[in-house]
Amino acid sequence: MVSSRARWLFLGAIALVVALAAACGDGAAEPPLTPTAEQPPSVLVFLRGDDLWVATLDGSSLPRAITSGSVAAQYAGFVRTASGEIELYYTEQLREVSDDAEPNAEAALYRVGLESGIRDELFHFKSRQLSPYHTSAAVSPNGRYVLLSDFEGITLLDLSSGATRSLLANSPPCEGPMSCFGYGSPRWSPTGQRALITKTFWEGGSDIVIDPFEEPVEEEDTPGGASLRAGWSADGERICVSEFTYSSAGAVLVYDLSTGDTVDSTLGLPLPMPSEPGRLRIDAQGCAWAADGRLAFGYVVPDNLGNAREGRIAVVDASFAVLAESAPVANLSTVVAWLRDGSGVLFNRWQPQEGRPRPPGIFDLERGLIELPFEADAVLAVIP
Known part of the structure; x- marks a missing residue:
């Protein structure tokens, strides 16, 4: 005969098994750490007029304005919080310059949660509307630091303390070609340990790499001529840069930061050599790295008179073999x-001075050239 105590223990064990089965499902259930839900769609950041907008590419959410009636709004990156929310950063000029007696303008750095819609002003600073070194910023991958670029140079802002430190100073007012330079367009490496900076001169420019936490900051030269926006590879070990400077980009060069080696990524394209010495074989129109190491770049082939003809987009693998080319x-x-x-690449078009804007598009590796499902003047970034 079973005792009362044993009977209650037996019933408790059955209840525990039933509860565990309800919580975990049957034995074929996936491990607890394996995600079962589909990944959220990519968010595109784009310009419509002078304002920043966001939208999902699959149309699951309608386009939404981040700014309204803005002056010189500049996208500064994003951070994904521990809870999964996307926080977008941007700078905006607060008022326009009205006369020469007051050359400075007020500007601010903002952070806005894409789900909550809450906007915070993080930093207030001076800008200069008429300066060739426009205000821009870049938030670090961990969201703690911001590289600010303005008419004075590059500044490192620590958002946790509010402390700032000048990293690179622009030259005083230019007195001639040899004494005129400035820094801008900061881009953090994927690890947040280095940054790409565009250094402009009286004529032309160069792409440099710095360690923002080094004191004093030293400039590491690269082969880049700053004619296109240089970009980091996903592992942070390589950058794609322009071959030339000033008015022509030339080829897209890949520079290995660890070895110092440089490779022309466009040599695999079946393009004829120029018929005259000094003519460009190719003139690049931007570059972008995929997470798996593929490299996409746009290009035009100038004619014998040096005029740019229709453009194309090419994709090469890690060994620079051509994988795809657009119409x-x-x-x-x-x-x-x-x-x-990794299914396609976003691109922008030159805008006319008057008339209807030319829309951006996508080079889909399987479907070819397709249009965006919403109105946009220029795509700025993809938030993965």
Whole structure:
């Protein structure tokens, strides 16, 4: 005969088994750490007029304005919080310069949660509307630091303490070609340990790499001529840069930061050599790295008179073998970024001075050239 105590223990064990089965499912269930839900769609950051907008590429959410009636709004990156929310950073000029007696303008750095819609002003600073070194910023991957670029140079801002430190100072007012230079367009490496900076001169420019936490900061030269927006590879070990400077980009060079080696990524394209010495074989229109190491770049082939013809977009693998090439793209201005799933590349077009804007598009590796499902003037970034 079973005792009362044993009977209650037996019933408790059965209840525990039933509860565990309800919580965990049957034995074929996936491990607890394996995600079962589909990944959220990619978010595109783009310009419509002078304002920043965001939208999902699959149309699951309608385009939404981040700024309204803005002056010189500049996208500064994003951070994904521990809870999974996307926080977008941007700078905006608060008022326009009205006369020469007051050359400075007020500007601010903002952070806005894409789900909550809450906007915070993080930093207030001076800008200069008429300066060739426009205000821009870049938030570090961990969200703690921001590299600010303005008419004075490059500044490192620590958001946790509010402390700032000048990293690179622009030259005083230019007195001639040899004494005129400035820094801008900061881009953090994927690890947040280094940064790409564009250094401009009286004529032309160069791409440099710095360690923002080094004191004093030293400039590491690269072969880049700053004619296109240089970009980091996903592992942070290589950058794609322009071959030339000033008015022509030339080829897209890949520079290995660890070895110092440089490779022309465009040599695999079946393009004829120029018929006259000094003519460009190719003139690049931007570059973008995929997470798996593929490189996309836009290019035009100048004719014998040096005039740019229709553009195309090419994709090469890690050994620079050509994997895909688009049909002709009218008015191609730059390749922006890969879609998160690696299926295609976003690009922008040159805009007319008057008339209807030319829309950006996607070079889908399987479907070819396709249009965006919403109105946009220029795509700025893809938030994966």
